[in-house]
Amino acid sequence: IHTYRCFQTNLTAAKQSGLKYFCTPFYNFNRFWLVTHQLWLPLLNLLPKQWTETWIDYLQPEFIWSKLYGTFENIGSDAFLIVSPGANTLYVADAEAVTQITTRRNDFPKPLGMYAILDLFGKNVVTTEGAVWRHHRKITSPPFTERNNHLVWTESLHQAQSMLTGWVGKDGQESGAVWDVAAQAMRLSLHVISRAGFGVRLQWPHEDSQTQVPEGHTLTYKDALSTLLENIIVVLLTPRWILTHSPLKLHKVANEAFVEWGKYMREMYRAKRAEVQSGESRDGMDLMGALVKGAGITTESLNDSTSSFSPEKNPNGIPSSPSKQLLTDEEILGNAFVFILAGHETAANTIHFSMLFLAMHPASQRRLQTDLDAILGSKPLSAWDYDEDVPKLFGSMCGAVMNEELRLIPPVLGIPKSTPEGKPQGLTLDGKYVTVPGSCNITLNTAALHRNPKYWPHTSEQDLLTFRPERWLRDPRHPQHQHPEEEQKPKPRSANEKEAEAEEQEPEGPDTRPDTSASLHRPPRGSYIPFSDGHRSCLGRRFAQIEILAVLAVIFKTYSVELDVSEYISDAELKTSASRDVKTAVWGKARAESERLLREGMGTIITVQMRRGRVPLRFVRRGEEKFGDFEVPT
Numbered sequence: 001i002h003t004y005r006c007f008q009t010n011l012t013a014a015k016q017s018g019l020k021y022f023c024t025p026f027y028n029f030n031r032f033w034l035v036t037h038q039l040w041l042p043l044l045n046l047l048p049k050q051w052t053e054t055w056i057d058y059l060q061p062e063f064i065w066s067k068l069y070g071t072f073e074n075i076g077s078d079a080f081l082i083v084s085p086g087a088n089t090l091y092v093a094d095a096e097a098v099t100q101i102t103t104r105r106n107d108f109p110k111p112l113g114m115y116a117i118l119d120l121f122g123k124n125v126v127t128t129e130g131a132v133w134r135h136h137r138k139i140t141s142p143p144f145t146e147r148n149n150h151l152v153w154t155e156s157l158h159q160a161q162s163m164l165t166g167w168v169g170k171d172g173q174e175s176g177a178v179w180d181v182a183a184q185a186m187r188l189s190l191h192v193i194s195r196a197g198f199g200v201r202l203q204w205p206h207e208d209s210q211t212q213v214p215e216g217h218t219l220t221y222k223d224a225l226s227t228l229l230e231n232i233i234v235v236l237l238t239p240r241w242i243l244t245h246s247p248l249k250l251h252k253v254a255n256e257a258f259v260e261w262g263k264y265m266r267e268m269y270r271a272k273r274a275e276v277q278s279g280e281s282r283d284g285m286d287l288m289g290a291l292v293k294g295a296g297i298t299t300e301s302l303n304d305s306t307s308s309f310s311p312e313k314n315p316n317g318i319p320s321s322p323s324k325q326l327l328t329d330e331e332i333l334g335n336a337f338v339f340i341l342a343g344h345e346t347a348a349n350t351i352h353f354s355m356l357f358l359a360m361h362p363a364s365q366r367r368l369q370t371d372l373d374a375i376l377g378s379k380p381l382s383a384w385d386y387d388e389d390v391p392k393l394f395g396s397m398c399g400a401v402m403n404e405e406l407r408l409i410p411p412v413l414g415i416p417k418s419t420p421e422g423k424p425q426g427l428t429l430d431g432k433y434v435t436v437p438g439s440c441n442i443t444l445n446t447a448a449l450h451r452n453p454k455y456w457p458h459t460s461e462q463d464l465l466t467f468r469p470e471r472w473l474r475d476p477r478h479p480q481h482q483h484p485e486e487e488q489k490p491k492p493r494s495a496n497e498k499e500a501e502a503e504e505q506e507p508e509g510p511d512t513r514p515d516t517s518a519s520l521h522r523p524p525r526g527s528y529i530p531f532s533d534g535h536r537s538c539l540g541r542r543f544a545q546i547e548i549l550a551v552l553a554v555i556f557k558t559y560s561v562e563l564d565v566s567e568y569i570s571d572a573e574l575k576t577s578a579s580r581d582v583k584t585a586v587w588g589k590a591r592a593e594s595e596r597l598l599r600e601g602m603g604t605i606i607t608v609q610m611r612r613g614r615v616p617l618r619f620v621r622r623g624e625e626k627f628g629d630f631e632v633p634t
């Protein structure tokens, strides 16, 4: 009866909203449903099709990826509600609506319940709202400066070179089939954030000088962190007491990594306090230092024996958080953890899928290499210059490849927002006023928005679904593609919005520049949001963009990436006797398999990744490509 009444209430609100809607019997974000849906869906599929066809696909947690823009097209609206007994959910692929939602932060807050699992080590800038979030954001923003981006650039160049050496060896031979490009990209990103953000340089297996496990630990820092991240979903979803006592190997491994990484972070925190106490200061991004300083811990406060900051140690050896401290110890660790989590998987996915797409599209790869030659010439890597080269990379095919990859596979496919309980919110949609019900979950559907034909230059419906970075390059013959810098300034806000913002004293984001280079195509505001938009947009956007550009530049300046075809033809035959027709046939097979995995093998845990199957790639010196002049069949 309760379920039915909830459903009726939600349905009534949907009917009054003025939005298009349809109903499903279950709420697909319900945790029980998320964990057990694979048991029920086959049973539901046995029901007569006419009963289920309007809703059954939407009970799949992955439907955003399988449907892309399709549902919006079928329903004839760029926003629709799914009504269920558990909640109403609004799906949005309309740029104007996105802008309203992201700029009216109080009217459309984050649904904090969905983020609670990210409080693993403590509350942080990602998992909080309102005044608490503003406080976290103010403290965590300062290190994300242009000055520190130099460090991200230098470190990314170094790490990309190391990753490449791991594939092609010191003598730079062809790599052979590399099956774990995704895992290697993940490792690279982890190395970059560890070094640039926390001052810890991690090594690749081929350069590892047998790092010893330090006293008091059972794992090295690198093993603790990578094992924790590999098992993150186990750690996030398993109650702590089960994790600690479970005899299952999976739980033991995950728990050991969780405990060990926590220990390392606490040690880093203690060391940072000691640094602050002795008046030392360190150059560089120093995220932990910023958190400690932001928490109000200063040399004076630590040295003043009467101060409430003077250390009174808890069993962990960390001085307990005094009442005056602006972030608690848990919050400091919580933020450190979330930077690593938010900062490595997203960038790694972009690097991985860019390489895969480029292997599938050799002509785009050649154009990228031509641009890299023009920008970097024959300068050695040590002479690549942040100030001179990065703006050019941003505005070239390198930026276009990054933008296009993030258009097609934005790591966060559905950015969650909500309306407050009992507070319906008005929204202008396609010139019409609609009311989003109170307590409504909202998904900014980036996968659909980025394929909405209203916003993207395209030559056909298929073209919108295809990786074509060239769409970002401005055509000088079409002046309507010119977007002067002024156009990119945020639209004038209403008096109410200005007032609300002034009242909130929003902390300034570190970088308010547009997402894409001025010399590339600029999509209308709200239509391209891989990094979200508005007050809660990504803090690490520029960090990530620089890392991605650096990695693409290092790899493609001297190497090409190709689809590995060794499943279909031997290396020897390919090198010596394969005719053009045979090559076309095997390449076609490898490409079709890549397309299939991009369609069917993707899955979201925190970000979307290829989780069922892998595509092997090969790295070959430029000029030695086997499929260098292949064109994608139209």
Ligand code: HEM
Binding pocket: 125, 126, 137, 193, 338, 339, 342, 343, 344, 346, 347, 350, 410, 411, 412, 415, 416, 529, 530, 531, 532, 535, 536, 537, 538, 539, 540, 541, 543, 544, 545
């Ligand atoms: C390609 C790479 C990246 C993408 C696509 C990306 C995307 C996003 C998105 C969509 C959000 C909003 C999430 C939400 O509302 O739930 C976000 C938030 C955030 N990102 Fe990123 N991100 C990337 C890289 C990074 C990096 C490298 C860092 C840090 C080093 C970072 C730190 C953050 C933080 C701290 C937030 C929370 C901001 C707030 O709520 O105030 N991200 N990111």
